[in-house]
Amino acid sequence: MDEQALYQMTYGLYVVCAAHGGEKSGCVVNTLQQVTAQPVKLAVTVNKENYTTELIGRAKRFAAVALDQRADLLQIGRFGFRTGRDFDKFEGIETGKDQSGIPYPTGCACAFYSCRLMDTVDLGTHLMFIGEVEQAERLSEEPPLTYAYYRTVIKGKTPKNAPSYHEGQ
Ligand SMILES: Cc1cc2nc3c(=O)[nH]c(=O)nc-3n(C[C@H](O)[C@H](O)[C@H](O)COP(=O)(O)O)c2cc1C
Structure with a gap:
């Protein structure tokens, strides 16, 4: 398999968030996408080990923000390289809350979505969650952060839990 072919795929970067029973977390993903229009549904693929x-x-719910080009390695590191199991990722940063109380970061995000979970597909290492959008809002006029911009301009790396991880990246 020519792995260079996989590098030709394009993505955005998002933080997907969830909360339950007083616990909360959020993680960087490049796998959020709109999959239907009527009703509007989003799919996201997350590692089974992620909190x-x-x-x-x-x-049975998740919220997400589309990161914009103000995001730096510090902010991406908070949500993309550390687990929320032993650390409150939302402490000390600007946040909003969706209608169900899920917190989400607002400081470097251009849009926000809140979804009710409709389906879960087991992909082995990862689960794909499919949710119906119940809230959506623009948060800034900044351009969305693409995965290509993250890799080439911010010079960011990709951890093992990301589906797009490749050895020797
Ligand atoms: C650029 C980038 C893309 C990522 N994409 C995904 C993804 O699509 N799915 C996933 O499960 N993890 C992805 N990750 C890794 C998670 O964000 C990371 O494992 C996170 O620390 C999990 O936090 P949690 O345990 O609090 O959920 C990505 C990380 C980065 C930096």
């Missing part, structure tokens, strides 16, 4: 995955399964 966010556990919370989405328990709450």
Whole structure:
């Protein structure tokens, strides 16, 4: 398999968030996408080991923000390289809350979505959650952060839990 072919795929970068029973987390993903228009549904693929995955399964809901180009390695590191199991990722940063109380970061995000979980597909290492959008809002006029911009301009890396991880990246 020519792995260079996989590098030709394009993505945005998002933080998907969940909360249940007083616990909360959120993780960076490049796998959020709109999959239907009527009704509007989003799909996201998250690693079974992620704390966010556990919370989405328990709450049957998730929220997400589209990161914009103000996001830097510090902010991406908070949500993309550390787990929320032992650390409150929302403490000390600007946040909003969706109608069900799920917190989400607002400081470097251009849009927000809140979804009710409709289906879960087991992909082995990852679960794909499919949710119906109940709230959506523009948060800034900044351009959305693409995965290509993250890799080439911000010079960011991809951790093992991301589906797009490749050895020797
Ligand atoms: C650029 C980037 C893309 C990522 N994409 C995904 C993804 O699509 N799915 C996933 O499960 N993890 C992805 N990750 C890894 C998670 O964000 C990371 O494992 C996170 O620390 C999990 O946090 P949690 O345990 O609090 O849920 C990505 C990380 C980065 C930096």
